[in-house]
Amino acid sequence: MRPTKRDELVQRALQAFYRNGFHATGMDKLVAETGISKTSMYKHFRTKEDLILAVLRLRDEHFRNWLYRRMEELADTPRQQLIAMFDALEEWFAEPGYKGCMFIKASSEYQGASHPIHKQCADHKRMLERHITELAEKSGLTDPGAVARQLLLLKEGAIVTAHLGHTDNPAQDAKAAALRVLSTHIG
Amino acid sequence: MRPTKRDELVQRALQAFYRNGFHATGMDKLVAETGISKTSMYKHFRTKEDLILAVLRLRDEHFRNWLYRRMEELADTPRQQLIAMFDALEEWFAEPGYKGCMFIKASSEYQGASHPIHKQCADHKRMLERHITELAEKSGLTDPGAVARQLLLLKEGAIVTAHLGHTDNPAQDAKAAALRVLSTHIG
DNA sequence: CTCAAAGTGTACCGATCGGTACCTCTTGAG
DNA sequence: CTCAAGAGGTACCGATCGGTACACTTTGAG
Numbered sequence: 471m472r473p474t475k476r477d478e479l480v481q482r483a484l485q486a487f488y489r490n491g492f493h494a495t496g497m498d499k500l501v502a503e504t505g506i507s508k509t510s511m512y513k514h515f516r517t518k519e520d521l522i523l524a525v526l527r528l529r530d531e532h533f534r535n536w537l538y539r540r541m542e543e544l545a546d547t548p549r550q551q552l553i554a555m556f557d558a559l560e561e562w563f564a565e566p567g568y569k570g571c572m573f574i575k576a577s578s579e580y581q582g583a584s585h586p587i588h589k590q591c592a593d594h595k596r597m598l599e600r601h602i603t604e605l606a607e608k609s610g611l612t613d614p615g616a617v618a619r620q621l622l623l624l625k626e627g628a629i630v631t632a633h634l635g636h637t638d639n640p641a642q643d644a645k646a647a648a649l650r651v652l653s654t655h656i657g
Numbered sequence: 658m659r660p661t662k663r664d665e666l667v668q669r670a671l672q673a674f675y676r677n678g679f680h681a682t683g684m685d686k687l688v689a690e691t692g693i694s695k696t697s698m699y700k701h702f703r704t705k706e707d708l709i710l711a712v713l714r715l716r717d718e719h720f721r722n723w724l725y726r727r728m729e730e731l732a733d734t735p736r737q738q739l740i741a742m743f744d745a746l747e748e749w750f751a752e753p754g755y756k757g758c759m760f761i762k763a764s765s766e767y768q769g770a771s772h773p774i775h776k777q778c779a780d781h782k783r784m785l786e787r788h789i790t791e792l793a794e795k796s797g798l799t800d801p802g803a804v805a806r807q808l809l810l811l812k813e814g815a816i817v818t819a820h821l822g823h824t825d826n827p828a829q830d831a832k833a834a835a836l837r838v839l840s841t842h843i844g
Numbered sequence: 845c846t847c848a849a850a851g852t853g854t855a856c857c858g859a860t861c862g863g864t865a866c867c868t869c870t871t872g873a874g
Numbered sequence: 875c876t877c878a879a880g881a882g883g884t885a886c887c888g889a890t891c892g893g894t895a896c897a898c899t900t901t902g903a904g
Contacts, residue, residue: 493680620834627810636779647807
């Protein structure tokens with residue numbers, strides 16, 4: 471198993487797409503920013519769309535790993551981990567290059583519900599929902615599914631609000647709301 | 658005051674941009690979909706960006722008018738109107754052509770915080786926040802600002818979740834969470 | 845009727861779009 | 875050393891991008 475050029479391409483393409491958007495990042499710009507020749511790119515991926523799908527796959531893996539790990543580092547019990555999600559988000563929002571959620575942006579540039587990119591974004595959100603639901607179950611909350619969906623609404627809201635930048639600390643606002651949601655769902 | 662061609666152009670450009678995205682909608686496509694000649698467009702707007710700004714101005718006016726009016730139609734007291742926001746959102750999500758929030762999409766295609774389009778999107782969200790804050794004040798809630806921000810996080814979350822389409826009824830999930838938020842903020 | 849304002853049609857500009865053809869250079873296993 | 879596989883370089887394809895030039899038609903107020 472070699473960890474080479476192809477992965478490097480996907481990695482750097484991720485950064486370029488995240489910074490500048492999908493339609494706004496042409497293949498020529500990708501050549502300039504990654505230092506990888508266009509010929510090589512099209513050896514690995516048949517189309518730009520295929521490359522984007524690979525980029526989203528990588529992003530999904532990185533983001534979920536990061537979030538789950540950070541939630542576990544920040545709190546011990548499942549219930550506290552649910553709350554800690556918003557502290558993790560606050561850290562993310564504070565990063566210099568923060569530009570919102572890659573999946574929200576991808577799904578809004580490729581809007582068709584049947585478009586492969588759109589579907590892959592929905593899959594990402596579904597996997598998040600499953601994990602949060604499991605945590606809610608372990609917390610012994612009444613109606614874990616509903617709690618998970620409500621917490622994730624707060625998460626998505628905080629992500630886009632942090633990107634718009636019209637509010638000071640959306641992560642802590644979301645955390646406050648999450649606490650109220652959880653407190654009314656004690657089993 | 659004439660209500661003519663220029664407004665018609667902005668109106669139809671709005672629909673085209675909303676359906677297909679900003680970068681993905683070229684000026685030639687706009688000519689095809691609006692039936693208005695490119696020459697005329699560039700008589701009214703110096704650049705595509707200027708046209709987009711006008712489109713967003715119209716969208717802001719339409720959306721806020723619609724939401725505020727619908728909230729008042731659906732409920733009598735300020736407090737009930739805050740909750741009714743989520744019923745109004747549910748109606749919006751159910752519309753055939755629903756494709757998410759135009760401002761979230763615009764700000765994620767024009768990401769620079771100093772970009773005029775991005776700033777105008779932030780302004781829209783600020784105006785919403787002010788109105789919701791006023792309603793929270795009239796409701797006699799403790800810390801109306803915090804309540805407003807939390808409700809709006811739920812609103813944004815519901816909007817993107819409805820667009821992703823991986824969850825059945827995000828508006829009602831948001832409403833449930835909103836009820837819990839409000840119930841803990843009784844003055 | 846006159847005449848300027850407003851709108852149209854068409855052809856075009858250089859730049860960039862996603863994607864391909866073709867040839868060279870490197871590299872590592874046999 | 876040999877030679878196929880992988881990567882790079884360059885030039886190019888037709889289409890589309892945002893934007894302009896210019897000549898024409900419509901229209902409404904004086």
